[in-house]
Amino acid sequence: MKNYVKLFNFEMGRFLKGYLALVGFTVIVQVLGAVITSRSYTNKINEHVYHEGMAIDEFLSQFGDMSMYAIIHSLWIQGPILFCISVLLIYTLLIWYRDWFGKNTFIYRLLMLPTERMNIFFAKLTTIMVMVLSLVALQIMLLPVLNKLMGSLVPEAYFMNLSFKEMISGFNVLTILFPFSFSNFMIHYGLGLLAVSLIFTAILFERSFRLKGIVYGILYIALSLLILFSPVIMIAITETSYLYPLELFYFELILCVLVFVMSILTSRFLLNKKITV
Amino acid sequence: MELKFNNRDPVYRQVIQYFKIQIAKGTLEPGEEIPSRRELANKLKINPNTAQRAYKEMEEEGLIFTEGNLPSRVTKDKQVLRAVREELIMEATETFIQTMHAINVSLDEVVQRVTDNYQSHLEEGEKDDRS
Amino acid sequence: MIEVKNIKKNYGRKQVLKGVSFTANKGEITCLIGVNGVGKTTIMNAIMGLTPINSGEILIEGKQLDKTSYEKITFIPDAITMLPQMKISDAMAFMNDYYQCWNQKRANDMLKFFRLEKESRISELSKGNRAKVNLLLGLALDVDYVLMDEPFSGIDIFSREQIAEVFTSHLIENRGVIITTHEIHDIEHLIDKAVLLDDGVIIKEFNAEEVRENEGKSIVDVMREVFRV
Structure with a gap:
């Protein structure tokens, strides 16, 4: 600390x-x-x-x-x-x-x-x-x-x-x-934090595997976005929503936390085991 | 302290040889303090382990001695000191004779040459000293 | 002891280390010798956990490297690892901030020995002085092992002499030192052990004094034999 x-x-x-x-x-x-x-x-x-x-x-x-x-x-x-x-x-x-x-x-x-x-x-x-x-x-x-x-x-x-x-x-x-409300403020900057974290993970992929790492980084971000948008995509495909808007919101919130944690753990792994000077 | 090492003989041996010459010449007097291992390594730009090894060998040969925590000193043992001088002379003579023998120079000529050259070498040395 | 056990490393399809093994003892200077581009720096980086290896193992006092190892072993790369806008005093403060094993007194002694000015900016130093600061920052850490990558390359003769002097001083006494070089001349009489590296493999590992004593050969003689040049 x-x-x-x-x-x-x-x-x-x-x-x-x-x-x-x-x-x-x-x-x-x-x-x-x-x-x-x-x-x-x-x-x-x-x-x-x-x-x-x-x-x-x-x-x-x-x-x-x-x-x-x-x-x-x-x-x-x-x-x-x-x-x-x-x-x-x-x-x-x-x-x-x-x-x-x-x-x-x-x-x-x-x-x-x-x-x-x-x-x-x-x-x-x-x-x-x-x-x-x-x-x-x-x-x-x-x-x-x-x-x-x-x-x-x-x-x-x-x-x-x-x-x-x-x-x-x-x-x-x-x-x-x-944003006017505190919760909106948290959402906007929470998403900002998530975005920066994802970019960092992609950078660490590139720094670890160089040229190949660029591909890994892009795939990693794509995967993260896929997870984040999965409920929306599901709705679009099935054309029905099984969740109430508020439920959907909380579900998205959980997904955001999940993707953030994933990004931290992946970065940790790359920094400790794969990074190269 | 200036010492040019060759690359093919063990460095520790070259260090010992250097000490022997200093002792035979009298530059290092009996009982005189010598540098610590680290100082020597630093002065000669050699590995401290090598300096350590040289001192250990010299100690075993009785060339130097150490009392307690004091710095090492050159031995005062007359017999050892004489032996050092003897060894250096014998080594040089042996090499010289081998070379002469190899090109079939007779003993008479060798003696003659040595007498002549030794004299002129001394004179040159004096001239160098004066200038 | 540092044990490097059969390490392999690929860069893309090219294998730069093809199973390298050697050991380096505490209290000894071990020298990795090889022409440029045979993987000496990669070995150093691998020991320090600065680049991953594909297989093999590296042990420091029987343990794999972790964050606490950096208080026991340090690496001095061939270029200074501080920001150019920093003053020497800033760089020293930085080290003092993060390393428990930083020895401020020794750092000051070395400053004096190298005749460096604390308030000079790293970007304004000559190449030789930059190399000295680099050395200072590594050697002022009270670590058991010091790795140095080409400490003599590309600097003037007087700086080289000063740096060579460091090798015979108390600054490295009782430590284990690994240094790489492509030019043995400066340190021929300084090293204990030579490890000859060519094309990603160790071709010979020997004690310099033993080879001189038993075979009457210089390090360069041995190199000539094994590199077949």
Whole structure:
């Protein structure tokens, strides 16, 4: 356990600079988006209302009011989010492969540590999850701040204050990232954890058997997905459902846990018996 | 300590031979302290086990002695010291005679050559010392 | 004692180890000699559990390797195993963090001996100095066995001399050492036992002093005979 904590700290430290750059990039782009969008809107107010004497109501009916809606579906907000997601996805692979890169093969050191090798696995797994969750937390805190910022830049009569719930309603990447209920939150991030774990297992297959390992890895993921979707597939084939929706939900939950445990045990086996430097 | 090893004789033997020469020359005096096994290994860049073996053999031959935990010393036994010198001289003479004999050099010529060359070798040595 | 018993290893269809057996004793320097690509590094990796073998067995003091073994046996690969952005002090702290057998005093002594600066970054070190740090990180562990892969390859003569000096010092005394080399010259007088490897098999295993004494042959003489070059 002590070694797991040390390894987790170490893994966090290794990507800290890159991670802080991501955070910085997200904050800067989103704030910039809020400022630029507000500015161009107030310019419009200046032009039409103050110079041309347009009535506020007429202006609002023509151009609409200003709110977070204006940027939340734009690249200003979603761009950095998508960028962060892709960087973290790439880092999910890199967090393993970087240990094999170059002549300074750190994997030798890691595998020769007098500790359970699964500590390395769990340290990397939690590193990814913590980085994802803290970016989500950052975004949750940032959205109301942006709302306030826009409110201060746009005259009150033209601005519509939005609650957090209102901001992220509608179907987009945000509703996946910020589920409303706690149980949904657990489901989304539980599935995320499962996905990362499966990717890790596939990587370990590749690192153990190289070219052949890629095939094994893909087959392993396919098998896992087959298990996860088996109830749905059954329903599709038989065209009847023997389970009530809630039963189906619990059944899926059990399958998820099963697939996760399988992934952990397989990874453990590969790390202990099959991995090669 | 400078010692060039050849690769075909056991290293421990070469170490013993080196000590014998130092003793015969008087560089190592009777009763003088010698380096520890580890120091010797380090100085000569040889395996510590080999240094250990050399010391063990020398101890058995009575060339060196160790009292308790003290460092080993060169023997003070006059008889052993004389024998070392004797052995080195005999070995060299034997080799020399064998070579001479093999090319049919007569004893008279050998003696003549040795006398002449020994003298000039000494003079050269003196010159080297002065320069 | 480290016992390597009839190990076989395939890479794809190619068999790189075709039943390798030898032993390495504590307190002795055992040298695996063979040209490049005959499987020396693979043997080291296999002993350390860094690559699986297809058959055979490896025992360390009669036991199979597990996580606790890494407090008893260590491996110094031919390249440093720390991150390039680390300082030497970071690397030492890392070792201290995970290994109970890490000997900080000895690490500091070696730093001094190698005249290395604690605050230098690994990426900024010369090749020779990097090799020394690599050696330091392994040898400062109080382990019974040390494996070294080509400790002399690709570094300057002065670094080589310094490293050779390590072999005759208290740093490896009483330990079992296995080292690989394709160039026996630097260590001819340092090793106890030579294990000649060619094409995935051990062709001869002998004590260097015994062969000199009984047969009047140098290690290179024996190599010449068995490699038939």
